[in-house]
Amino acid sequence: MQNVWLITGASSGLGRQLVELALERGDRVAAVIRNERALEDLQQQYGNALTVEVFDIRNTDRIQQAVNSAATAWGKIDVLVNNAGYVLRGAAEEVSDVQIERQFEVNLLAPIQVTRCVLPQMRKQRGGRIVQISSMGGQAAFPTVSLYHAAKWGLEGFTDALRQEVAPFGIQLTIVEPGGMRTSFDANAVHAEPIDAYEQTTVGLFRRKTREAKGTKYPNDPRKIAQAIIASTDAEVAPERLVLGADAYDVVHRALSQRLAALEAQEDAAMSTGLEYEAKHHAA
Incomplete structure (x- = not known):
C-alpha cells in the first residue's frame, strides 16, 4: 500500500534523501x-507522485x-517528517535578539x-x-550552539x-537523534559576531574545531540515516x-549516564523535602 509523506526541509541533505527513498519504493510525497x-x-522522474510546495516554513x-x-489529493497523510532547520553558532552572549528569534x-x-x-x-x-x-x-550539549540546543530540547x-x-487516535511519534552527517548543514549555519574575550576559552576551541571539520569529517551517511528512518x-x-x-550513540549514552548518576547522588536530598520525611525523622 502506498504511503503519503509530508516532508519539510526537502531541498537537500537528509530531507532530499528521504524524498528519494520514499519515491523509489512507490510512495507519494x-x-x-x-x-x-x-x-x-x-519531479520529472516521478511525475504526480511528487508535489512540491515552495515557501518559508515559518508561514x-x-x-x-x-x-x-x-x-x-491523496486522501490521507501517513507520515509527517519535520526536517527543516538550521544551526545558529555563537556563544549565548554573542548571538543577537533577531538571530535567537529566528x-x-x-x-x-x-x-x-x-x-x-x-x-x-x-x-x-x-x-x-x-x-x-x-x-x-x-540530549547532550556543546558550547557555541546553546540556542540550537534550546530549540531541540524544546521540540523533544x-x-x-x-x-x-x-x-x-493511533498516532505515533518518533524523535530522531542523528550524529554528524556529510551534508550541507554546516554550510547553511548562521554565525554570530564573535567576542574576542571568548577566543581563548572552550568557545574558541570548539569554534576552531568546527571550522576545520566543515562537514567533511562527519562519520554518517545521510542516505543510511534516511533508510533507518523509513524503516522505523x-x-x-x-x-x-x-x-x-x-x-550519536556515544554522546547520548555519556550524557544520559552522567545525568542518571547525578540524580542518584541526590536521592537523599530529594526525599528530604517531603513533609512525611520530616515527621518520620522527628519520630525517630
Whole structure:
C-alpha cells in the first residue's frame, strides 16, 4: 500500500534523501522546500507522485494549505517528517535578539505548527506517524550552539507530551537523534559576531574545531540515516527515540549516564523535602 509523506526541509541533505527513498519504493510525497528548483529532477522522474510546495516554513497559513492539498489529493497523510532547520553558532552572549528569534521560529515553533496542522487529518483517519528530526544535541550539549540546543530540547519535550495526548487516535511519534552527517548543514549555519574575550576559552576551541571539520569529517551517511528512518515508520510500534550514528550513540549514552548518576547522588536530598520525611525523622 502506498504511503503519503509530508516532508519539510526537502531541498537537500537528509530531507532530499528521504524524498528519494520514499519515491523509489512507490510512495507519494509532498515536499516543502525554499529553493523552487531543488527537486526538478525528481519531479520529472516521478511525475504526480511528487508535489512540491515552495515557501518559508515559518508561514503557518502556507503550511495549512500544503497539508490540505496533500490530504485532498491523496486522501490521507501517513507520515509527517519535520526536517527543516538550521544551526545558529555563537556563544549565548554573542548571538543577537533577531538571530535567537529566528532560530526558535524555524527549529521549534515551525515544527510545532506543522505538527498541529497535520493532527486533525491523522486524528480523522485514526492513525499516522510523526517524525521529528532532532539531533544528538537534543540530549547532550556543546558550547557555541546553546540556542540550537534550546530549540531541540524544546521540540523533544513537546513531542514526549504530545505522544501521550494522541496515542488514543493511533498516532505515533518518533524523535530522531542523528550524529554528524556529510551534508550541507554546516554550510547553511548562521554565525554570530564573535567576542574576542571568548577566543581563548572552550568557545574558541570548539569554534576552531568546527571550522576545520566543515562537514567533511562527519562519520554518517545521510542516505543510511534516511533508510533507518523509513524503516522505523514501517514498524508496527514506532520507536520513541531513534539514535543514529556511532557518534550519536556515544554522546547520548555519556550524557544520559552522567545525568542518571547525578540524580542518584541526590536521592537523599530529594526525599528530604517531603513533609512525611520530616515527621518520620522527628519520630525517630
